[in-house]
Amino acid sequence: MPYNRAIRGSNGQGPGRGRGCGASQTWRGKLKGCGYRITIPRKVILEELNRKGGHLSAEDIFMKVHKVYSNIGLTTVYRTLELLVQMGMVSKLDFGDGRARYELVKEGEEAHHHHLVCTKCKRVIDYVDFIDEEVEFLKRAEKGLSRKHNFVIKGHSIRFFGLCNKCANKK
Amino acid sequence: MPYNRAIRGSNGQGPGRGRGCGASQTWRGKLKGCGYRITIPRKVILEELNRKGGHLSAEDIFMKVHKVYSNIGLTTVYRTLELLVQMGMVSKLDFGDGRARYELVKEGEEAHHHHLVCTKCKRVIDYVDFIDEEVEFLKRAEKGLSRKHNFVIKGHSIRFFGLCNKCANKK
DNA sequence: GTAAATGCAAAGGTTTTGCACGTTA
DNA sequence: TAACGTGCAAAACCTTTGCATTTAC
Numbered sequence: 001m002p003y004n005r006a007i008r009g010s011n012g013q014g015p016g017r018g019r020g021c022g023a024s025q026t027w028r029g030k031l032k033g034c035g036y037r038i039t040i041p042r043k044v045i046l047e048e049l050n051r052k053g054g055h056l057s058a059e060d061i062f063m064k065v066h067k068v069y070s071n072i073g074l075t076t077v078y079r080t081l082e083l084l085v086q087m088g089m090v091s092k093l094d095f096g097d098g099r100a101r102y103e104l105v106k107e108g109e110e111a112h113h114h115h116l117v118c119t120k121c122k123r124v125i126d127y128v129d130f131i132d133e134e135v136e137f138l139k140r141a142e143k144g145l146s147r148k149h150n151f152v153i154k155g156h157s158i159r160f161f162g163l164c165n166k167c168a169n170k171k
Numbered sequence: 172m173p174y175n176r177a178i179r180g181s182n183g184q185g186p187g188r189g190r191g192c193g194a195s196q197t198w199r200g201k202l203k204g205c206g207y208r209i210t211i212p213r214k215v216i217l218e219e220l221n222r223k224g225g226h227l228s229a230e231d232i233f234m235k236v237h238k239v240y241s242n243i244g245l246t247t248v249y250r251t252l253e254l255l256v257q258m259g260m261v262s263k264l265d266f267g268d269g270r271a272r273y274e275l276v277k278e279g280e281e282a283h284h285h286h287l288v289c290t291k292c293k294r295v296i297d298y299v300d301f302i303d304e305e306v307e308f309l310k311r312a313e314k315g316l317s318r319k320h321n322f323v324i325k326g327h328s329i330r331f332f333g334l335c336n337k338c339a340n341k342k
Numbered sequence: 343g344t345a346a347a348t349g350c351a352a353a354g355g356t357t358t359t360g361c362a363c364g365t366t367a
Numbered sequence: 368t369a370a371c372g373t374g375c376a377a378a379a380c381c382t383t384t385g386c387a388t389t390t391a392c
Contacts, residue, residue, distance in 0.1 A: 035346095036346085036347090037345095037346060037347070037390085037391050037392070038391075038392095039346090039347065039348080039390075040390095041347080041348070042347090057381090058381080058382080059381085071348090072348090072349085073348065073349040073350070074382090075348075075349065075350080075382090075383080075384090076347080076348055076349070078381095078383075079347085079348085079383090082383095092267070094265055094267055096263070098357080098381070099380085099381060099382095100381085100382090116316060116320060116322050116324075118322075119325065125320055125322070127316060127320075129315055129316075129319065133304060133307060133308040133311065134308050134312070136304060137304040137308045140304065141298075141305070141331070142331070144300055145287060145298060145300075145331060149296055149298075149335075150336040150339070151287050151289070151296070151331070151333050151335055151336065151339075152333045152339045153331050153333040154290065154332050154333040154334065155331070155332045155333070156329065156330060156331045157328075157329070157330045157332070158327065158328070158329050159327060159328045160312070160316060160322070160324050160326070161324070161326045161327065161328070162322050162324040162325040162326070163322070163323040163325065164320075164321070165321040165322065168322075168323045206371095207371085207372090208365080208366050208367070208370095208372070209367090210365075210366075210371090210372065210373080211365095212372080212373070213372090228356090229356080229357080230356085242373090242374080243373090243374085244373065244374040245357090245374090246357090246358080246359090246373075247372080247373055247374070249358075250358090250372085250373085251372095269355075269381090269382080270355085270356060270357090271356085271357085
């Protein structure tokens with residue numbers, strides 16, 4: 001097996017290569033730190049992800065990257081994304097439209113955000129206006145859940161569904 | 172077109188038949204109120220959904236229902252579920268394992284709950300232990316989001332991800 | 343040079359669609 | 368008896384896998 005490939009739905013972390021091996025700040029450093037190679041596909045995919053306006057599907061990324069590196073294959077996009085997800089550099093999102101979306105995990109300000117999904121046009125807006133209550137609520141919830149259900153909480157996801165500006169006005 | 176079929180990813184509500192036409196308390200009444208017929212597939216699928224231990228995939232439901240009504244087709248299960256989702260009687264859930272899960276929308280006590288998803292074994296636990304803070308937090312969040320992003324909030328979903336009891340102990 | 347990474351083609355799995363045949367009201 | 372609803376088979380769609388080839392180190 002060329003490198004860690006996750007079974008669909010598994011987190012597929014291989015020994016010594018998953019989350020936690022890439023302490024560097026740069027993506028190059030992170031990849032190298034985990035024993036992965038720096039390649040053109042990885043470079044251009046990360047550059048695309050780094051662009052503003054996230055929530056791209058694998059095919060979105062493939063098409064955009066194809067313009068600058070026409071040799072790219074969709075398979076590589078999937079494999080690269082999966083690798084980055086497992087390294088914790090990318091989040092795999094899902095807005096209920098049957099295809100996964102991906103976004104770069106940012107540090108600091110933008111790190112913590114959730115999404116508003118328009119159920120009609122599928123537009124997704126980042127929701128960053130957090131209030132202290134959320135942090136407090138989540139902290140308590142996690143503590144309670146860990147205790148009651150013996151569950152080790154690793155993360156959470158909050159999505160709001162509704163109608164965006166445009167769709168709400170269209171009757 | 173026999174009846175409203177949603178395009179993948181659309182909510183596909185037809186005129187006068189979507190959410191809001193089924194004021195009755197019984198599923199029979201709701202279907203009839205929306206102009207839909209009472210059929211054996213719909214009956215047995217709803218009975219299955221009404222059973223405890225939700226989060227069933229279309230195929231889960233198909234297999235369970237098949238035992239009591241062997242004539243059922245998987246297509247009908249999908250179409251029925253889609254219909255019920257659009258009528259607001261069923262929630263379509265997604266825990267990131269590539270297949271949708273469905274659960275009956277309950278009224279009252281059980282109405283409001285979220286999920287704990289084990290990222291390893293995919294087990295899902297209902298999380299019903301709500302604290303006042305959550306309600307407060309969500310209320311404010313929704314208000315803020317509506318104003319700032321001009322978004323009509325219809326619902327939300329909170330998921331916690333982590334490791335369940337068993338998986339956490341398996342190192 | 344050697345193992346890792348890629349690209350293509352093919353397969354896999356879930357969900358949707360077309361259409362002729364049943365069923366409900 | 369007219370629509371509505373169903374079942375089957377086939378298609379569509381996203382994602383994964385096998386394998387020969389290329390590439391990074």
